[in-house]
Amino acid sequence: MLVMNDTIKQNVQWFPGHMAKTRRKIKESLPLVDAVVEILDARIPRSSQNPEIAEIIGEKPHIAILNKCDIADDAATKKWLEYFRQNGIYALALDCKTGKGLNRFVPLVNEVLKDKIQSNIDKGMAGRQIRLMVVGIPNTGKSSFINKMAGKKRAEVADKAGVTRHNQWFAIGGGLELLDTPGVLWPKFEDPEVGDKLAFVGSVKDQVVDIETLAVRFLRVMRDFYPERLTERYKIENFEELEPYEILELIGKKTRYDYARRRRRYRESFRNAARRVPWGEARKNYFGRNLLMVNFEIEKEYISDGFNCICGVDEAGRGPLAGPVCAAAVILPVGAVIPGLDDSKKLTEKKREALYDVIKETAVSYGIAFASEKEIDEMNILNATFLAMKRAVEKLGVKPDLALIDGNQKPHTGINEVTVIKGDGKSMSIAAASVLAKVTRDRYMIELDKKYPQYEFRKHKGYGTKLHYEKILEYGISDVHRKTFLKNLEGKR
Numbered sequence: 001m002l003v004m005n006d007t008i009k010q011n012v013q014w015f016p017g018h019m020a021k022t023r024r025k026i027k028e029s030l031p032l033v034d035a036v037v038e039i040l041d042a043r044i045p046r047s048s049q050n051p052e053i054a055e056i057i058g059e060k061p062h063i064a065i066l067n068k069c070d071i072a073d074d075a076a077t078k079k080w081l082e083y084f085r086q087n088g089i090y091a092l093a094l095d096c097k098t099g100k101g102l103n104r105f106v107p108l109v110n111e112v113l114k115d116k117i118q119s120n121i122d123k124g125m126a127g128r129q130i131r132l133m134v135v136g137i138p139n140t141g142k143s144s145f146i147n148k149m150a151g152k153k154r155a156e157v158a159d160k161a162g163v164t165r166h167n168q169w170f171a172i173g174g175g176l177e178l179l180d181t182p183g184v185l186w187p188k189f190e191d192p193e194v195g196d197k198l199a200f201v202g203s204v205k206d207q208v209v210d211i212e213t214l215a216v217r218f219l220r221v222m223r224d225f226y227p228e229r230l231t232e233r234y235k236i237e238n239f240e241e242l243e244p245y246e247i248l249e250l251i252g253k254k255t256r257y258d259y260a261r262r263r264r265r266y267r268e269s270f271r272n273a274a275r276r277v278p279w280g281e282a283r284k285n286y287f288g289r290n291l292l293m294v295n296f297e298i299e300k301e302y303i304s305d306g307f308n309c310i311c312g313v314d315e316a317g318r319g320p321l322a323g324p325v326c327a328a329a330v331i332l333p334v335g336a337v338i339p340g341l342d343d344s345k346k347l348t349e350k351k352r353e354a355l356y357d358v359i360k361e362t363a364v365s366y367g368i369a370f371a372s373e374k375e376i377d378e379m380n381i382l383n384a385t386f387l388a389m390k391r392a393v394e395k396l397g398v399k400p401d402l403a404l405i406d407g408n409q410k411p412h413t414g415i416n417e418v419t420v421i422k423g424d425g426k427s428m429s430i431a432a433a434s435v436l437a438k439v440t441r442d443r444y445m446i447e448l449d450k451k452y453p454q455y456e457f458r459k460h461k462g463y464g465t466k467l468h469y470e471k472i473l474e475y476g477i478s479d480v481h482r483k484t485f486l487k488n489l490e491g492k493r
Contacts, residue, residue: 023052023056025181026056026133026135026181027056029133029179029181030056030057030060030133032131032133032179033060033131033132033133033179034061034113034116034130034131034132035060035061035062035063035109035112035113035130035132035133036053036057036060036061036062036063036132036133036135037063037065037132037133037134037135037145037178038050038053038062038063038064038065038135038136039065039067039134039135039136039140039141039142039145040064040065040066040067040136040140041066041067041068041072041137041139041140041141041201041203042066042067042068042069042071042072042077042080042093043068043071043072043073043201044197044198044200044201045064045066045080047193047194047197047198048136048137048140048197048198048201048203049064050135050136050137053135061090061112061113061116062089062090063089063090063091063092063108063109063112063132064084064089064090064091064092065091065092065093065094065105065145066080066081066091066092066093066094067094067095067096067140067141067144067145068095068096068140068141069093069094069095069100069101070095070097070098070100077093081093090108090111090112092104092105092108096141096144096145096147096148097144097148099148102148102149105149106174106176109130109132109176113130116130117130127175128175129171129175129176129177130175130176130177131176131177131178131179132176132177132178132179133178133179133181134146134178134179134180134181135181136183137183137198137203138182138183138203139183139201139202139203140183140203142180142181142183143180146170146172146178146180149172149176149178150170150172150173151172151173168180183203196214196217196218199214200214200218200221212248215248216244216245216248217244219244219247219248219251220244223239223240223242223244223247227239227240230247234250234251236250236251294341294342294343294424294425294426294427294428294430294431295428296332296334296335296336296428296429298404298420298423298426298427299312299332299334299404299427299428299429300334302402302404302418303334307401307402307416308401309331309364309398309399309400309401309402310331310400310401310402310403310404310429311329311330311331311365311393311396311400311402311403311404311429311433312329312330312332312403312404312406312423312427312428312429312430312431312432312433313327313328313329313330313389313392313393313403313404313405313406313411313413313430313433314327314328314344314405314406314423314424314430314431314433314434314437315327315328315385315388315389315406315437316328316344316434316437316438316440316441316442317437317441317462318381318385319463319464320461320462320463320464320482321462321463321464321468321472321481321482321485321486322373322445322448322455322457322462322468322478322480322481322482323373323441323444323445323448323457323461323462323480324370324371324372324373324375324376324388324441324444325370325371325376325381325384325385325388325441326368326369326370326388326437326438326440326441326444327368327369327370327371327385327388327389327391327392327433327437328366328367328368328369328392328432328433328434328436328437328440329366329367329368329389329392329393329395329396329400329403329433330359330363330365330366330429330432330433330436331363331364331365331366331396331398331400331429332362332363332364332428332429332432333362333363333364336362336428338355338358338359338362338428338432340354340355341355341359341428341431341432341435342425342431343422343424343425343431343434344424344431344434344435344437344438344439345424345434345438346425347435349442352435352438352439352442353439355435356435356436356439359432359435359436360436363432364398365396365397365398366396366432366433366436367391367392367393367394367395367396367397368392368395368436368437368440369388369389369390369391369392369394369395370388370391370441370444371384371385371387371388371391372384373479373480373481373482373483375387376482376484377482377483377484380484381482382409385411386409386411386412387411389405389411389413390411390412390413390414392433393413393414393415394413399415400415401415401416402415402416402417402418403415403416403417403418404418404420404423404427404429404430405417405418405419405420405423405430406419406420406422406423406424406427406430406433406434407419407420407421407423408421441461442461445457445458445461445462446458446461448462448480452478452480454471454474454475455468455471455472455475455478456468456471469489472486472489473489477489
């Protein structure tokens with residue numbers, strides 16, 4: 001029997017860094033539009049409604065579009081439309097793929113903005129373009145809606161979360177302009193069922209969830225509320241008393257799904273991916289050593305102890321003579337796979353740079369922060385490092401309930417902490433944090449090089465190399481140097 005249990009402590013969360021940026025852009029663009037159109041998934045209207053949107057748009061006219069109504073429960077959709085109307089929100093059910101209900105959108109906009117349109121006429125601005133901002137969580141169909149309204153493909157569309165990454169204006173005719181915005185979630189799903197439902201419909205990336213665990217939870221919902229759909233789809237009966245994992249096994253047998261074959265295919269796929277990574281011995285010796293230099297085992301141990309959301313924390317730049325110390329905090333999805341990831345000190349600059357974007361894209365959330373040279377001089381490097389770590393944890397879009405700290409001292413971030421000596425070589429989360437911190441700080445020092453070219457920061461990143469000492473002796477101590485690190489050189493030229 002397939003061993004599967006939906007009691008696995010998987011709490012779906014996804015709030016990558018670009019979403020915080022999107023939230024800011026929505027606020028900045030709000031004065032440019034006459035109304036906001038929020039695209040919801042008709043299958044899960046409440047769960048797909050970002051609770052922050054109403055707060056952000058304030059008194060701005062608000063239209064709710066229940067998209068994908070063709071695959072939703074008709075009776076439930078009607079109740080939701082009535083619910084929105086009773087709460088003062090104009091609502092419309094439609095399907096962007098077929099165009100069902102789309103012809104009612106423009107008349108609805110004219111009704112919602114009739115006072116605005118009349119005001120424009122009174123001011124001699126008849127025919128002025130009506131501007132609407134289209135918002136919503138990922139994969140609800142914002143870009144599909146715009147394309148259907150425009151009559152041709154203008155916005156990029158895909159059946160996955162996170163395709164639209166920038167604000168885009170589209171003139172769609174009929175005196176309307178639409179502002180397409182990237183999908184944006186909120187930092188933390190307080191109700192675990194909301195996270196599950198968003199994962200069910202593809203509004204969070206597959207990489208942040210365990211698919212089989214999610215499938216078991218989905219089957220529980222279908223068994224309890226829509227058993228006839230399971231019977232219709234998979235031709236199975238009398239499953240009401242079965243556990244969800246038993247239903248999954250039954251479906252596998254019905255569809256001749258070979259789990260052993262799945263595992264073989266996954267292994268082969270991963271091997272092929274490993275071959276494409278031109279990273280010397282890590283590639284050549286794949287079957288002799290794990291391509292994953294670090295793994296997720298430490299995180300899994302604490303997950304089994306009841307912690308649902310774990311971040312890894314590490315720093316870069318404690319030893320240099322100049323520049324800030326940088327810290328990063330990273331939350332990775334359970335079972336994340338990042339080939340080639342290791343302690344940043346063991347990686348070449350080229351490898352770190354390649355991993356930097358992969359980590360940010362894979363992470364459920366990440367935070368990066370500095371403690372300045374001045375703060376280092378005022379409170380010493382250890383306390384400044386702890387300060388940078390606290391700031392990094394605070395920048396996470398999702399609040400973790402456990403932090404794995406590289407080293408043997410706790411920074412006291414306000415959450416549960418566990419120190420891991422040489423953790424950047426043992427924990428995938430800490431290793432990811434070490435790469436983000438190192439790359440970020442190196443890039444910062446390269447920028448400093450433009451302002452202080454005489455010190456050649458680009459070459460040594462502020463570390464105490466022979467070249468760096470020579471430049472300090474030649475040009476003196478700058479305002480970006482750590483004075484407490486250079487007491488023996490003060491006054492020497």
